[in-house]
Amino acid sequence: MRKKKKEQIISLLQCYREAHSAIRKGIEEGRGEEAISLLVLCQEGMEKIERDTEQEPCGKTEREALFSSYQEALYSCYLSLIKTEEENAEPGTSCLDRAEAYFSKIEEEIASIPVKTLHLFLPYKASMWDSMESVYFAALQDSSCEALVMPITYYEKEDGKFGKRINERAEFPSEIETIDEGFSLEEAQPDVIYIHNPYDDKNILTSVDPRYYSFHLKDYTENLVYIPYYTTMGKAGFGSLFMPAYRYVHHIVVQSEEHKQRLPKEVQEKARILGSPKLDRTLAYSQNPPKIPEDWKRIARGRKIYYYNTVIEEMLGHPESFLQKMEEVFSLFKENPKYCLLWRPHPLLESSFFSVDTAYRKRFLELKLRYLTEEIGIYDSSAEPERAVALSSVYLGDETSSMAALFLAGGKPLFILDSTVSEERRQEERNQGERNREKRLTAYFLRLFRRMKRQSFALSGKKESEEALVYEGRFLLMGQLEGDRLRIRKLALSEWGIPEQESMSVSAREYMPVPADEYGEAYFYEGRWILTPRAGNHFLILEKGKEPKKLPLPEGGCKPDAFSGSYRGGEYLFCKAENYPFDIRFSLKTHGIKELKEGILHEEEGREVFLEKGEEIEHVEFLFPAEELISGFLPWRSFSYGLQETALYSLSDYLEERPLLYAFDEDDSKRKLEELSVHVGSSGKAIYAFFQAMLNGKEE
The missing domain is CATH 1.20.120 (Four Helix Bundle (Hemerythrin (Met), subunit A))
Structure with missing residues (x-):
């Protein structure tokens, strides 16, 4: 009962x-x-x-x-x-x-009649059911619970209006018993309702039926629970945005304390740190790999399968470079003798092209048709993303995607693509010789500095050794501007108390001592290097003969791209906030940290805006072998653990197995997974147990 x-x-x-x-x-x-x-x-x-x-x-x-x-x-x-x-x-x-x-x-x-609680699951897309599945299976194991799955109707939007009506009940796995929408929420008053769509009426691409907007559902239960349909990597992603449903749900399931801290402050009290059911399913598939479908087997022809992920956010932000990258990836894998591409676009990617110029949509559909008709690789539009993860060897794609997290959970390499890196341009330059290689490196580093807003060390007119860029947490790049030439040398952090990875045994380290995007710039003052935070939550003071010293920020918590850049103004360092709540001022003399809640005032800057002179640089000259900039698989805040594509090391280099300083290390990957989420492999049980205990008046 x-x-x-x-x-x-x-x-x-x-x-x-x-x-x-x-x-x-x-x-x-x-x-x-x-x-x-x-x-x-x-x-x-x-x-x-x-x-x-x-x-x-x-x-x-x-x-x-x-x-x-x-x-x-x-x-x-x-x-x-x-x-x-x-x-x-x-x-x-x-x-x-x-x-x-x-x-x-x-x-x-x-x-004496045994009590039964009702846990109702309201998925809308079959491909996103994995965000609830392990919770449902945990509920089924408990005789004191009635677990029901009701796939709900949604609509594709056209010009902001409801278009095609869709219900994917028939696409759910056969072992999942589902009910139709005739079930009365008002009469049943479920003890717990789970949703995975947080947009209510604010999504421009799709909308669940208005009956299921969170501000209606809250009237039918005392426990409306939002389980994200994604898994978050290091990037802030959706978690930092105020989703419409956050106002009305009673609970928000998050993967970790870091994930909780990324939520808007006003809803953090609703966060329940219980893990991600998506990771449960991935581990289950990895431990018991599914049989490869016959069509996939025919196309793969025994080659290793590389998973290619294309996401909405990247397409909406840069549709031209997005499509160029698709063309490049397809070309690299067409008839590749060793590797077969498996392309699984985001379920809403195609409909998202209605939001951009029609020419882009036409190009995308032509690319898709070419991929399918020429059988360049495997195309996966099924509701089982974990099957593709289990059968693939490597992840290729965006750093923020949930799919990247699933590959991390499966202990597989992540190769993070950069749509600004063009293989076609690289090939042209290779054909023209070494001189053009220098131009390529020059163009790449100038583009990098401008994009990251981190060229102040080269443009400030100060001495060579006073300011530097922290490169991948491995060493400092120090630059001096001479006319139109930027000359760069490097300084190893091992000289200042931070050991190099290659000098450490695997058992002696957790992973790379400094995450690759932990720090942004470094400033030399009175015998010390002060490293400013980029994704980290502290300043780092390095002094020869002493242990490195961390000075924490007031807000704490590590966030990818917490700061977009920093510069020196007199006796202060200024850090410009991106995902951190406030700009920061750091005193070089006292090491005091102040949050500038009104932002950096013009008079505080005490200098010209440092981005203006960047156009004057024509050449970058490295005073060390440029190959030393090629690293490999590193820990990051933005995508946990993986390899970032650059102009120095592209996807074609990886496919050609060009050597890396740091090859993929499964132990390092597993250690980063422990940071990613609690209850990896058992999140569903943890989520169900938490809410069932709450209903029974017990604390978990």
Whole structure:
């Protein structure tokens, strides 16, 4: 029996017990008509309770006999009130005594009926069901829970209006029993409702049926739970945005403390750190790999499968470079003798092209058609992304995607693509010789510095050694501008107390000592290097002969791209916030840290905007072998652990197995996975146990 229903019945029983006392008083005081009215009320009410409990098998026979005896005793009491003394009726109070005795036993029987809670799952896309599946399976294992899955209708939007109506119930796995939308939420009042669409009426591409907007669902349950359909990597991603449903849901499931801290502050109290069900399914597939479909097998022809992920955000932001990168990837894999591409676009990618110029949509559809007709690789549009993960060897794609997290969970390499790196341009330059290689490097580093807003060290006019760029947490790049030439040399961090990775045994380190995007710039002052945060939560002070010293930021918490850049102004360093709440001012003299809640004022800057002179540089000259800039698989804040494509090391280099300083290390990958989420492999059980315990009045 549902807990809420049982509580309602017990509350009604208490009312009827009080009615018994009123009946007794009416009999004793000669108010027969009043007593008869209450008898009828008890009779009808207990008949309803009997109907409400007849589906409960526990003690059913005993309850039926007790209800029958109770009704007979009430009837005898009624007869005693309408008969005269000459008719020799049983005294009313005696009949009532019998009724109350049966009533007490009915109360005991009902109290012993096992309670069942109702957990209702409302997925809208079959391909996103994995964000709920392991919670559902955990609920099925508990006999005290009724778990129901109701796939809900959604609409594709066209010019902001509802278009095609879709319900994907038929696409759910056959082992998942689903119900149709005739199920009454208002009548059922589920104990817990799970959703994975947080957009309500604000999504420009699709919309669930308005009946299922969170501001309606909250009226049908006391526990509306949002489980993200994605897994978050290091990037802030959706977590930092205020989603419409955040206002109305009671609980938000997050993967880790870091994930919680990325939520808008006003909803962090709703966060429940319980992990990600998507990772559960990935691990299950990895431990028991599925059979490769025959069509896939025919196309792969025994080659290693590389997974290619294309995401909406990248396309909307840069549709031209996005499509160019698609063309490049398809070309690299067409007829590749060793590697087969598996392309699985985001389920909403194609419809998202309605939001950009029609020419881009036309190019995308032509590329897709070419990919399919020429069988360049495997195309996966199924509702089982974990199958593709299990059967693939490497991830290629965006750093923020949930799919990257699934490959990390599976212990597989991540190769993060950069759409600004063009293989066609690289090939042209290779054909033209070494001189053009220098131009390529020059163009790349200038583009890097401008994009990251980190060229102040080269443009400030100060001495060569005063300012530097922290490169991948490995060494400092120090530059000096001479005319139109930027000359760069490097300084190893190992000289200042941070050991190099290659000098450490795997057992002696957790992973790379400094995450690749932890720091942005470095400034030399009175014998010390001060490293400013980029994704980290602290300044780092390096001094020869001393242990490195961390000075934490007031807000704490590591965030990718927390700061977009920094520069020196007099005796202060200024860090410009991107994902951190405030700009920061750091005192070189006192090492004091101040949050500038009003932003960096013009008079505080004390210098020209440092990006203006960047166009003057024509050449970059490295005073060390440029190959030393090629690293390999590193830990990052932005995508945990993987290899970032650059102009120095592209996808074609990787496919040609060009050597890397740091090859993929599965142990390092697993260690970063522990940072990614709690309860990896058992999140579904943890989520279900948490809410079930809460319903039972226990703390988990």
